[in-house]
Amino acid sequence: MSGERLSRILCCCVLLVVAMLSDARADAFADGNTEYAAGRFKEAAEKYQTAVAAGATSAPVFYNLGNAWYRAGDLGRAILNYERALALEPRHPEAAANVRLAREKARALELRKSRWEAFASRATTTHYVVTATIGFWVLALAAAALVLRRRRSVLLITACVVGVLSCVVGVSCAYALESGTRGRALAIVIDNKVDARLATADNANTVLTLPPGSEIKVLSTRGDWMYVALPNELRGWIPAQSAELVRL
Numbered sequence: 001m002s003g004e005r006l007s008r009i010l011c012c013c014v015l016l017v018v019a020m021l022s023d024a025r026a027d028a029f030a031d032g033n034t035e036y037a038a039g040r041f042k043e044a045a046e047k048y049q050t051a052v053a054a055g056a057t058s059a060p061v062f063y064n065l066g067n068a069w070y071r072a073g074d075l076g077r078a079i080l081n082y083e084r085a086l087a088l089e090p091r092h093p094e095a096a097a098n099v100r101l102a103r104e105k106a107r108a109l110e111l112r113k114s115r116w117e118a119f120a121s122r123a124t125t126t127h128y129v130v131t132a133t134i135g136f137w138v139l140a141l142a143a144a145a146l147v148l149r150r151r152r153s154v155l156l157i158t159a160c161v162v163g164v165l166s167c168v169v170g171v172s173c174a175y176a177l178e179s180g181t182r183g184r185a186l187a188i189v190i191d192n193k194v195d196a197r198l199a200t201a202d203n204a205n206t207v208l209t210l211p212p213g214s215e216i217k218v219l220s221t222r223g224d225w226m227y228v229a230l231p232n233e234l235r236g237w238i239p240a241q242s243a244e245l246v247r248l
Contacts, residue, residue, distance in 0.1 A: 025056040032064060041071040057248060059089035066098065075106035076190035076212030083188060083246045090124055108189075108213030109231035111181035120173035121182070128174040135166025181217065187228070187243040189214040194243070196236030200225040207236035216243060 032047035045068035051061055066081035082099035085092055103110070113121065120128070142159035149156070178184060189210045197204040200222060208230050210216070216238070217229035225237045 025051050025054045028054060029056060029061060029064075032068070036064070036068055036071075041068045044068040045072055045074075045077070057088075059085040059092055059095070062088070063092065063095050063098075066095065066102075070098065070102055074190075074212075075102050075108075076188065076192070078102045079106065079108060079213035080188040080190055080244055080246065083186075084248070087182075087246055103213055106213040107211050109208075109210060109215065111186075111215045111217060111229070111231050112233060113181050114176070116172075117176045117180035117182075120176040120180075123173070125174050125177045128170040128177070130170075132167050132170025132174065135163045135170060137163075139163025139167065181215065183217075184245075184247050185218045186246045187216050187218050187226075188246060189216060189238075189243045191239075191242040194238050196228065196230055196234075196238050198236060200237050204237070207234050208232050210238070218243075218245065 028047050028051035032044045032051065035041075035044035035047055045065060048061060048065040048068055052065065062081045062085035066078045066085065069075075069081060070078035079099055079102050082095045082102065085095040086099065089095070102108075138159055140163075142156045142163060146153065146156050146160070189212055192212050194210045194214075196207045196210060196216075198207060210230075215231060216226075218226050219229060219235070220227045221240060222237075224240050226240045226243065227235065227237055228243075229235055
């Protein structure tokens with residue numbers, strides 16, 4: 001068998017697998033919509049979860065999954081999936097409204113943002129990365145022009161300053177968002193009344209009791225336990241299965 005023919009066969013196989021996965025995602029999502037319309041909300045959530053497992057990780061899927069869990073009475077998982085929808089589409093108005101409603105109903109606790117993170121939250125990480133990239137190229141081009149001209153230019157010096165400031169602000173704000181309360185370590189409590197403890201033992205002293213849907217920041221894991229930052233600005237250990245990361 002020639003190499004060209006083998007490549008064509010492999011390409012066809014890849015396309016076939018992709019088509020099958022796409023069909024599986026679409027079918028699971030459609031089945032979820034059918035179950036939801038029939039009022040079988042737990043079954044709808046399971047169908048949507050199947051779509052997610054098949055790779056359908058989009059804001060609409062997570063939003064529908066959050067709605068299904070909300071109607072099924074599981075506020076922790078509802079908030080988790082609303083947050084996942086917002087992580088993919090920060091300007092999703094329905095998800096933003098529903099997560100507030102679910103959080104109030106569950107009396108979920110939220111992590112406190114630092115002042116710098118609150119300032120950075122006016123835009124997204126992508127915006128700051130673009131700002132830093134543009135600033136870098138403005139700085140590089142302006143600096144190169146200064147070297148080639150071998151004489152000072154107010155315009156080029158100003159461009160260098162603007163480039164430096166853009167880089168610093170962009171990188172700092174992106175880091176604040178990624179390492180802050182909305183970053184990759186953000187997790188949501190999905191079980192009811194989870195006790196955060198001082199040590200990895202069920203009889204250790206309780207630091208804080210977390211209602212379902214509460215925000216935590218995962219700092220490290222040890223076996224079946226997670227060491228987390230808590231909404232009261234303290235730290236403690238919780239069972240690993242009692243919370244899930246927002247970002248998959």
